[in-house]
Amino acid sequence: MTDILLEISGLNVMxxxxxxxxxxxNGLDLKLNKGETLGLxxxxxxxxxxxxxSIMRLLPEKIGLIKSGTIxxxxxxxxKATEADMRLIRGESISMIFQDPMxxxxxxxxxxxxxSEVLELHKKGMSKEDMSRRVDEILRLVGISxxxxxxxxxxxxxxxxxxxxxxxxxxxxxxxxxADEPTTALDVTIQAQVLDMMKDLKExxxxxxxxxxxxxxxxxxxxxxVAVMYAGEIIxxxxxxxxxxxxxxxxxxxxxxxxxxxxxxxxxxxxPIEGLMPDPxxxxxxxxxxxxxxxxxxxxxxxxxxxxxxHTHNIKCHLFxxxxxxxx
Amino acid sequence: MAEQLAVNMLKPKKRxxxxxxxxRYKKNKLAMFxxxxxxxxxxxxxxxxxxxxxxxxxxxxxxxxxLMSPNKDHIFGxxxxxxxxxxxxxxxxxxxxxxxxxxxxxxxxxxxxIGATAGYYGGKADNILMRIMDVLLAIPGLLMAxxxxxALGPGLVNLIIANxxxxxxxxxxxxxxxxxxxxxxxxxxxxxxxxxxxxxxxLRHILPNAIGPIIVQATLNMGTTILGIAALSFIGLGIQxxxxxxxxxxxxxxxxxxxxxxxxxxxxxxxxxAVMSFNLIGDGLRDSLDPKLKN
Numbered sequence: 001m002t003d004i005l006l007e008i009s010g011l012n013v014m015x016x017x018x019x020x021x022x023x024x025x026n027g028l029d030l031k032l033n034k035g036e037t038l039g040l041x042x043x044x045x046x047x048x049x050x051x052x053x054s055i056m057r058l059l060p061e062k063i064g065l066i067k068s069g070t071i072x073x074x075x076x077x078x079x080k081a082t083e084a085d086m087r088l089i090r091g092e093s094i095s096m097i098f099q100d101p102m103x104x105x106x107x108x109x110x111x112x113x114x115x116s117e118v119l120e121l122h123k124k125g126m127s128k129e130d131m132s133r134r135v136d137e138i139l140r141l142v143g144i145s146x147x148x149x150x151x152x153x154x155x156x157x158x159x160x161x162x163x164x165x166x167x168x169x170x171x172x173x174x175x176x177x178x179a180d181e182p183t184t185a186l187d188v189t190i191q192a193q194v195l196d197m198m199k200d201l202k203e204x205x206x207x208x209x210x211x212x213x214x215x216x217x218x219x220x221x222x223x224x225x226v227a228v229m230y231a232g233e234i235i236x237x238x239x240x241x242x243x244x245x246x247x248x249x250x251x252x253x254x255x256x257x258x259x260x261x262x263x264x265x266x267x268x269x270x271x272p273i274e275g276l277m278p279d280p281x282x283x284x285x286x287x288x289x290x291x292x293x294x295x296x297x298x299x300x301x302x303x304x305x306x307x308x309x310x311h312t313h314n315i316k317c318h319l320f321x322x323x324x325x326x327x328x
Numbered sequence: 329m330a331e332q333l334a335v336n337m338l339k340p341k342k343r344x345x346x347x348x349x350x351x352r353y354k355k356n357k358l359a360m361f362x363x364x365x366x367x368x369x370x371x372x373x374x375x376x377x378x379x380x381x382x383x384x385x386x387x388x389x390x391x392x393x394x395l396m397s398p399n400k401d402h403i404f405g406x407x408x409x410x411x412x413x414x415x416x417x418x419x420x421x422x423x424x425x426x427x428x429x430x431x432x433x434x435x436x437x438x439x440x441x442i443g444a445t446a447g448y449y450g451g452k453a454d455n456i457l458m459r460i461m462d463v464l465l466a467i468p469g470l471l472m473a474x475x476x477x478x479a480l481g482p483g484l485v486n487l488i489i490a491n492x493x494x495x496x497x498x499x500x501x502x503x504x505x506x507x508x509x510x511x512x513x514x515x516x517x518x519x520x521x522x523x524x525x526x527x528x529x530x531l532r533h534i535l536p537n538a539i540g541p542i543i544v545q546a547t548l549n550m551g552t553t554i555l556g557i558a559a560l561s562f563i564g565l566g567i568q569x570x571x572x573x574x575x576x577x578x579x580x581x582x583x584x585x586x587x588x589x590x591x592x593x594x595x596x597x598x599x600x601x602a603v604m605s606f607n608l609i610g611d612g613l614r615d616s617l618d619p620k621l622k623n
Contacts, residue, residue, distance in 0.1 A: 058520055058521060062451075086523075090521055091521065091522035092523060096518075096521040098517065098518055099514075104515050105515055106519070106533050106536075106537070107537065108536040108537050109536075117532075118522045121523050121524060165518070168518075168522065
């Protein structure tokens with residue numbers, strides 16, 4: 001039985017400009033089961049959005065290149081699909097929700113037209129009446145009264161717009177939903193509403209979701225599994241319990257958690273991670289985190305760490321690999 | 329019943345954008361003046377046959393009444409062949425507006441297609457298309473039109489073609505720059521993420537958002553086109569006699585200008601009013617389409 005919906009292995013993505021080569025994603029491996037929600041967290045520039053755009057094959061033309069690796073959606077290899085095939089996959093099998101609902105709707109089309117456009121593109125045989133019924137249905141699903149389908153985006157509030165964006169993304173009941181910071185542009189109360197709604201909907205439609213965010217609170221609230229990205233690779237991945245409750249962590253993950261205020265702990269100051277993300281045009285050798293790592297060892301500076309696996313929890317760090325060797 | 333009510337309630341909302349543009353436009357007195365003038369001219373041109381008789385008043389010569397100053401039978405007077413100037417002005421409006429409209433729509437369509445392709449796809453396509461446009465732009469418009477008319481021969485259709493070719497680059501540039509500014513926006517990315525084809529993105533998502541500058545360019549171009557037709561007719565390469573045309577009326581009246589100045593003043597005013605009304609409308613539209621331009 002194959003429950004795996006998406007399998008990314010050894011993905012390398014590079015942005016090539018005249019001035020520089022930017023190594024955005026470096027050897028990324030990822031598996032996603034059907035109906036599962038994966039939180040993809042990390043700092044700005046860690047390659048989260050690049051990963052999502054690679055899955056959609058929407059990297060900027062001629063500049064963003066998938067250098068190697070495969071992205072398999074069930075049986076289709078997305079890295080090798082033709083542009084025409086991709087058009088059928090986009091919106092139908094994979095949908096994407098963009099960060100800013102204010103700008104991701106076309107201001108000159110009514111929201112109803114924008115939802116039915118996806119249906120027109122992917123459900124060729126659908127009659128006008130069926131389509132309009134489906135639009136009403138999906139609007140009701142995201143909590144907007146169908147009477148408003150003839151309104152223009154500017155007549156909606158930010159939270160409502162994001163609901164419309166979600167409605168568009170879910171109109172064809174995709175297998176995979178990529179949500180790129182879907183709640184960053186919304187205020188906290190609306191954020192919670194939208195997240196709850198997305199959770200509900202994906203359960204109803206059995207859609208798998210990759211939720212890109214840098215808000216660990218959002219992750220704790222919605223995700224089954226969590227992947228932490230740093231400098232273009234996944235340095236730690238595990239179930240929500242592994243990441244939030246587990247004993248062992250990658251020092252970077254520790255650093256991330258140390259950067260959030262905690263009501264139950266009494267510390268005088270937060271412990272942010274020192275320094276900045278390495279320059280993606282000139283990545284350090286060995287473990288990419290070693291320049292900022294408080295537990296850096298000699299080996300980290302030269303040798304790339306392998307995955308340390310325990311059950312569902314993977315950590316890419318010498319700290320744990322050495323432990324295994326010494327105990328073995 | 330309730331559904332019907334809801335539909336009725338929603339109808340005015342759908343027009344709200346057009347309505348707000350109209351409300352802003354209405355405030356601009358000069359633009360309204362231009363619009364009223366244009367509407368009057370269009371009405372005259374459309375119902376010209378009801379106002380005057382083409383054969384009897386505008387074309388056939390009547391030496392008994394030649395060169396009469398404006399009077400109550402001929403409010404604009406008559407020319408050296410005894411033709412009623414009022415009738416000729418009205419039928420001239422028909423030609424000018426028709427040729428202007430045909431020219432602008434032809435060059436707009438071609439220019440929009442070229443500009444959209446260049447702007448959207450960029451790279452080589454952009455370079456090749458826009459360099460061709462640059463070549464066309466480098467040749468003065470009137471000279472270009474002259475050359476085309478000389479090659480194809482004078483006549484209504486050739487006049488339209490000649491004027492269109494000279495105007496294509498302007499539209500191509502306006503459309504291209506509008507597309508460049510919209511192409512990078514997130515809703516275009518979102519449309520791509522839905523699997524929308526490129527042509528559909530251009531036609532459905534980009535052009536409607538770029539319509540403002542395109543409309544303005546089109547109206548402003550109507551004025552210069554009318555002027556261009558008059559200029560070509562003036563030098564005898566445009567509309568051929570006896571068809572009444574403002575430019576050729578000016579040209580015919582040249583020799584009588586000294587003693588019968590109304591012969592040149594009246595068609596001159598007609599050209600001026602037509603060009604001015606289009607320019608005023610264009611300016612007004614630019615202001616009302618862009619709410620940021622005016623508080």
